[in-house]
Amino acid sequence: MDQSDIKYTNQRIEILEFLKGFDGHPSVDDVYEGVRKKLTRISKATVYNNLKFLAEKGLIKEVNVKGVSRFESNLEPHHHAICIECGEIIDFQSEELREYAMKIAGKIDNFKVESTDTNFYGICKKCKEMK
Amino acid sequence: MDQSDIKYTNQRIEILEFLKGFDGHPSVDDVYEGVRKKLTRISKATVYNNLKFLAEKGLIKEVNVKGVSRFESNLEPHHHAICIECGEIIDFQSEELREYAMKIAGKIDNFKVESTDTNFYGICKKCKEMK
DNA sequence: AGTTTAAATAATAATAATTCTTATTAAGAA
DNA sequence: TTCTTAATAAGAATTATTATTATTTAAACT
Known part of the structure; x- marks a missing residue:
């Protein structure tokens, strides 16, 4: 940029x-x-x-x-854990996962991948305790 | 469900x-x-x-x-390649990536992951040709 | 079959998130 | 200082979505 x-x-x-x-x-x-x-x-x-x-x-x-x-403002590449109940987002870093994904990205036909991230959907601590 | x-x-x-x-x-x-x-x-x-x-x-x-x-309506777990120019979405299947991500999901503290998918951001064929 | 009940639908009003418009202000160049 | 352009404030307009209410449909019961 x-x-x-x-x-x-x-x-x-x-x-x-x-x-x-x-x-x-x-x-x-x-x-x-x-x-x-x-x-x-x-x-x-x-x-x-x-x-x-x-x-x-x-x-x-x-x-x-x-x-x-x-x-x-966190510019380091990272992933997000997103609570499907309340929508809360937690940053999660895993360079190995990003590298793995980028390696696999080369297999997508007719598409030039510039970046990738993985979303983890689940239940956060707070919402879990509410049940 | x-x-x-x-x-x-x-x-x-x-x-x-x-x-x-x-x-x-x-x-x-x-x-x-x-x-x-x-x-x-x-x-x-x-x-x-x-x-x-x-x-x-x-x-x-x-x-x-x-x-x-x-x-x-594609219910098979899969990932998405998303064009940052036009927003077009292309399905992309990689069971190995999903398994890898789920393994890493266990490392997230205080968060119970139920599913995961990876997004690949880049330029699709059509938008690439336009340049 | 006729009646009752509840769920689904149509129509449209209301809301929320975002974009657009226009006049004003601020900042840099001449 | 004046000119020019970009940035801003204010609020109108638009878009996506949700809520409301009356009507319709369909299943359940008599």
């Missing part, structure tokens, strides 16, 4: 800071509410625009779960 | 038939437009309800790409 010509406006800096300090995978609304504490006049459209912009520039990553966008 | 008490209404039969005959991963609208040719009076809410219902019963599967739901 071309990160050479990025204009770091206050809004973009605050959004990046918020993501770095956030433990989890915030939705657009989470980011909006969080950033609003410092930039009280920020517009939600600006949050949308800049999350998209920063994701295109490769400074953050977008994850889509159950139809809603979530974001993360 | 409990498939014992499924009531096969005309609407459900037509939705299942459409999915079986469709080569790809249709959206709700695709299904609606397709089924409407036979059941001209069907409501879109019925399509939503029944796609959800059939997915819960395990007769079809739901895939979420870029925030929109898509469906498939």
Whole structure:
């Protein structure tokens, strides 16, 4: 991603800071509410625009779960464990799995794979205890 | 999934038939437009309800790409190659990858994995030729 | 068969997430 | 400073999805 010509406006800096300090995978609304504490006049459209912009520039990553966008600043390639009850996302790193998948990626006809990740669906601790 | 008490209404039969005959991963609208040719009076809410219902019963599967739901009748566990340009989804089967991932799944703390699949992101043939 | 009951459907209103539009503001170049 | 362009704020518009309500269908019972 071309990160050479990025204009770091206050809004973009605050959004990046918020993501770095956030433990989890915030939705657009989470980011909006969080950033609003410092930039009280920020517009939600600006949050949308800049999350998209920063994701295109490769400074953050977008994850889509159950139809809603979530974001993360963890740029290390990793996988996600997703709770099928509450939608909670847990990062999980396994370089060996990624390598294995990339090796297999070569077998897909007429498709040039650039990246891969694996999703693990199941029940998180909190939801398990509720039963 | 409990498939014992499924009531096969005309609407459900037509939705299942459409999915079986469709080569790809249709959206709700695709299904609606397709089924409407036979059941001209069907409501879109019925399509939503029944796609959800059939997915819960395990007769079809739901895939979420870029925030929109898509469906498939291919029940064999498989992975998806997703074009980052046009969003096209290609099924890709690799039992060895699934087994490998499930083995690694045991390492995730406090999370009971029920299923796993791997996404391959890249450029499809059609989009590659356009460049 | 006729009546009762519950589930399924159609139509459409409501909601949520996201994108678009337009006027304003900020920032850099001339 | 003035010109130019990109970024932003505000809110309207759009899209995908869910909820509501009246009607229809179908099964269960008498």
